[in-house]
Amino acid sequence: METLRTDVVVVGLGAFGSAALWRLAARGVNVIGVERQAIGHALGSSHGITRLFRIACMEHPGLPPIAQKSLELWTELGAQTGQVLVEQTGSLNAGPPGSEPVAGALAAAAQAGVPVVELDHDELVARQPQYGALGADDVGVWDPGAGICFPEPIVRAQVEVAQQLGAQVFAHTLVTAVEVSGDGVLVRTPTVEIRAERVVVATGAWLGKVVPGLPLVPRRTPLYWFEPKDPASDEFALERFPAFIWQRAGGIGFWGHGSGDGYGVKLGLEHDGHVAGTPFADADEVDRYVHPRGDVDEISAAVAEAFPGLDPIPVKLLPCIVTDSPDGQFLIGHAGDTGRLVVAGGDSGHGFKHAGGLGELLAQLTLGEKPYCDAAFLDPKRFAADSHH
Ligand SMILES: Cc1cc2nc3c(=O)[nH]c(=O)nc-3n(C[C@H](O)[C@H](O)[C@H](O)COP(=O)(O)OP(=O)(O)OC[C@H]3O[C@@H](n4cnc5c(N)ncnc54)[C@H](O)[C@@H]3O)c2cc1C
Structure with missing residues (x-):
């Protein structure tokens, strides 16, 4: 089986993963994305033509800066790909x-x-x-x-622009295991295996299957x-x-x-x-x-x-x-103690509007940059007592 080597692997290219792939590629990072379905499919959480795009988010006062970052990034992405991605x-x-x-x-x-x-x-x-x-x-x-946004075009545009920036993408490829150790990361699929320094796992409803122990x-x-x-x-x-x-x-x-x-x-x-x-x-x-x-x-x-x-x-x-998730907020950040595994999920039914902003945050957390907003309320370790990580 072919073994590829890269800096970061993103597993799952739905809303959160495709945004992370784009924001990592935009920094010139060598990144590979793996998605089990087609890009922009209807079998996860990011289909159905539209999503509400609220900015004054009732769910948490820490969320508006993330929605605002999505708006900024998707306005840029829409201009680059010739489409309106948020209707305000x-x-x-x-x-x-x-x-x-x-x-x-x-x-x-x-x-x-x-x-x-x-x-x-x-x-x-x-x-x-x-x-x-x-x-x-x-x-x-x-x-x-505020207004509405368009999930399938956004996911596809994030992946397309990431590819233009050099990201490699495997669609229709199931990740069967993510093995993280102090030495590195091994992502297994039936057709290819990928060795990397770090991995972002953004498998939506399947996050608990790929990273067991999360309270989802x-x-x-x-x-x-x-x-x-x-x-x-x-x-x-x-x-x-x-x-x-x-x-x-x-x-x-x-x-x-x-x-x-x-x-x-x-x-x-x-x-x-x-x-x-x-x-x-x-x-x-x-x-x-x-x-x-x-x-x-x-x-x-x-x-x-x-x-x-x-x-x-x-x-x-x-x-x-x-x-x-138990508190209705996302899980965005490091899991485990290697510093190599970042998870993104627990959308709790209100995550799409934040995906662009979360992609930027995921890139920053993965690379050890200073986050543009307070991300402590999204830290997966806040549930440490409930999880095995
Ligand atoms: C009915 C409904 C209404 C909603 N309304 C709104 C709204 O109005 N506004 C809003 O902001 N949010 C809304 N949401 C929430 C929003 O849609 C989600 O927060 C968002 O889509 C979550 O994205 P995700 O990346 O976590 O999951 P997904 O987009 O599902 O991405 C996960 C990806 O991982 C892939 N994957 C899984 N396992 C593997 C594997 N082993 N190997 C490779 N790939 C894998 C999946 O195929 C999938 O593509 C709504 C959700 C629903 C269901």
Whole structure:
């Protein structure tokens, strides 16, 4: 079997791995990327045409600088590859004043200096007549620099530009083992083995399989698309129905955005602030069937009540995977004690918008550069008591 030698190997070229590959290649590092599927495939976590791109991130005040770095990098990447990768039509967080979407977004915006606009109840009602059943207390936070982004084109562009910068890429190649010792790294595949100084493992829902001991739980979470009851209406076009998260009474929340050129109205459910979904033990065993009742009944009933202008039966749906960490934040940084293994995962359902910024951070952490932002809250070792590393 052929043995290749390089400085860094990136295992898994989804959102996080393709960004790391690009940012390492941009520094002139010798880097090889290995992906078991095609580049930009629909079997992991980074497919389905669009993702919300929020900047005043309710999940943690440390996140806005990472989203801002993604925006900067993807604007550059879009210009280089001749496409719009982030559509900045703004985004809205709605709910009672103390809810996570409202209070969390305001806290993150204040800490990171992100300009947001607070909307009182009447302004919210006037602005979003599509929301059928706003709570009496519901208010809004408008994040004007936010919007939506396009996962498959972003993943493909990151890999393509990395290759132009000299990265070598093996698609359709399963990594069967990552062996890390004080002397170096050996990445095994059925067709080639690679020896390197360092490795970034960014295998998404499969991270716990490649690097055992990390406290990660993959969950099956479908993506859903809907159409207005009145096909002639433009009230659910992106400009009028921008990206949003809406916390409703009873622990149910919605996230979604309106339609545009090449994409439909997209909606998903949250339960108690977490993207709804079914946990499973082994990412290779995720249920890829669509269940016309089990997958649809709950969201249809919720859509009928919340958005009366939409046909509550989705026009299409597609399974996707989120991978939860215990505290809902990503795992980005060194694992083990060799200084050679960096992991990237635990996306917890809100990672895509950060992928560009995380790629830059991963390159810095891998090479021992000073990180451009505080990364301690993402350190995988914060779960040391739960893990074997
Ligand atoms: C329904 C849904 C809605 C979401 N909405 C949003 C949103 O609106 N905004 C947002 O920011 N985020 C959102 N997310 C989260 C976001 O999509 C994820 O955070 C992001 O895609 C995670 O990227 P990743 O690189 O960790 O995983 P992936 O992109 O899945 O990458 C992992 C890669 O590793 C490869 N791999 C696995 N094992 C191996 C192996 N042994 N050898 C080689 N390759 C391997 C896989 O094939 C895959 O390509 C959503 C997720 C879902 C499922």
